[in-house]
Amino acid sequence: MTSYLLLSLGLVLVALVVATVGTLLLAQLRALIAQKQAQSISLQKLKTELLTAEKAQKKAETSGNVWNGVRKFSVIKKVPETNDATSFYLAPHDKKPLPPFKPGQYLTFELDIPNQKKKTIRCYSLSDAILPDYYRVTIKRCPPSKPEHPAGLASNFFHDSIHEGSILDVKAPGGHFFLDTNKQSPVVLISGGVGITPCLSMMNEIIQSGSRREIWWFYGVRHGAEHIMKEHVAAMAAKYSNIYLHVCYSNPTADDKLGQDYQHQGRVGVDLFKELLPSSNFDYYMCGPGPMMESVVKGLADWGVPDDRVHYEAFGPASVKKAAPVAAVAAEAGAKQPMITFAKSGKTVAWNPTAENLLAFADSQGVAIASGCCAGQCGTCVTAIRSGDVTYAQAPGSKPEPGSCLACVAAPKGDVTLDA
Template sequence: MLSEQTIQIIKSTVPVLEVHGVAITKRFYQRLFTAHPELLNLFNHANQKQGRQQTALANAVYAAALHIDRLEMILPAVKQIAHKHRSLGVKPEQYPIVGEHLLAAIKEVLGDAATDEILGAWAEAYGVIASAFIGIESDMYTNSALQPGGWSDFRAFVIARKDRESDVITSFYLTPQDQGPIAAFEAGQYVSIRVQIPGDEHTHIRQYSLSHTSGQPFYRISVKREDTNPAVPAGKVSVYLHNGIQEGDVVWLSAPAGDFTLDSTDTRPVTLLSGGVGLTPMVSMLHALVTTQPDRKVTFIHATQNGEHHALRAEVEQLAKEHPQVTVAWCYAQPTSDDRGAQAFHKEGYLDLPWIQSLVPTTDGSFYFCGPLPFMKTVNQSLIAWGVPEANRHYEFFGPAGALS
């Protein structure tokens, strides 16, 4: 427990963190990766270059300071991050390293304003928060290892099959090299994949949503090749998976993780909205819904550039054909002439609230959505404008968490 004096000191730094938080986290990562370059490959390089990782950490530190007297308020965020840490293989001995460089970054950025009293309070607070993470993650490692077909760290998997789903998305079917059973998972969860890229000193780890249903003898991930937008840094691992990894090659996987999952106790209508490669957890959810809740009404809405970018379309349409409670709708931003000729989409342009309302008859249901940040902001703001309460809006960020306001 933190003393009242420590709590008050931490809360007094909230306005400072609001202004200087990102500068502190930028300096933190610079220090951390200079001293421990082996840790860099736990992180997505593109997110680092775009500043998304730094902003997400700054937001987390700010939230911790704001709620330092009621840390239970940030418990959902702690559990979400702990899932990612367990999936990445983060260990207790790494927390003191992070604490050392975070406190040093605070001192460097704030200068004389970071008094010994403030640094002491933050050191104490960091110790409490780190202990919470270590405890939660320890339980996660144990539960992961003890579940049927489970394991605690990384396990060798073979690329059993590699399917090109669209111009930019490829599916990888992964089976365990030891041919043993594999852990079940909840629709919406992800795995971490660890690869050794030729010429790179350290391994790389990335997280990808599982895009099929649990209970199969394989895991499937469907990966977008992130090198088509010159304004965005290329994704080193995604490009390697597309161009360098072949059927029969071996990669290393964590057991499934993540808390973006279906509420199986809810029987109300459910709407699944996705943009681009954000459809991967939604397809998994659709498989689960038609299998475990065959009477539940499902509306599956997907937005993408055009038919050449539209992955897993035939699979989703086949599920809808077999299960009449499922309705599907496609929104193409820039349909091709072939798309127009085949009448392959239901809306041209971008997803908006009137179109969602034309497809979904009621706000009394659950809404799950995933995709690029602009897409998610549009969906979230549309649902808020429609009066969908927060408890019925569920979403997942690909990469570091951001703001949808």
């Protein structure tokens, strides 16, 4: 009996030990499994994070305007378009991906032109669709404005000294004048002379993206010799039924055939739009000479087109003023003019309301401010404001940092102290 009891007790003890050891082993096994699972989850998380980072990097490389400052581009092709306009095809010298841009935007070039003390900065609109292999700009030789003046520096340098294989310093695409490609509503493109370039990019992008958005294009030049990309645009209009092309020659030559080379004799204007467009209900994108833009912007406003549906860009000093600068308004009222202080130069002078902008005013006072495009686009004339504020007749292409202004398109809002 005692031995039976002892045996039972022993068995119970063994069972207890086995159970305890088993439980411990099981717990350890569970902990091990849990640890493995946690490790695998972390690994998976890490893999996902890496993949996301890789994707973000790729996206940044291919979709953003990813470079700061200048990047080297090689000229891969140079194609004459007319006697005085030439296209330059540019590929990144580092052979890395080319970020897309918005049709209508421009590139800023920093040019080393012989005998110039500093770099010459000029903007040129991208003139083709968004393509993976190249950017294209189309440049017109700028003639002397008066016989005693030199011919345009940068545009003639491009024509005469930039060839296939040349390497250029280029800033990333920029500018606020671009087509909203998310929309499918009909557009009117209005161009004059070399102002065709951003509209070419818009039309080419609409077509190459497969959109069949309605495009009405009014293009004005003096005669056939100035007609840029004539064959290409005519071929697109013939091929795609969503393109309605109207070319106006203001001064056709005997060689120019009405109905063949051009559709209308005269200038591009709102009267023509009223005659041809089914309604005024369009988004309007315009680039051309100052007087054309000024008259069209006014005409569209008179026709009842809302301000926010009219988009335009000037290639030179902005000539279309949506709102009069405050200083000019003050002048009309005979009010006292704001005082402009050029802190570094130690000068304080009353603002001249007939001055085009602070850059021109500074120049008239013998204060040098570096400048480039004179159209609020390239950012060369950015100047720190020590006190006061400025106004812009037209939103600058690249907004300056708070506390700074783009002197070439700014006018004072009141007394201003500039770091110049």
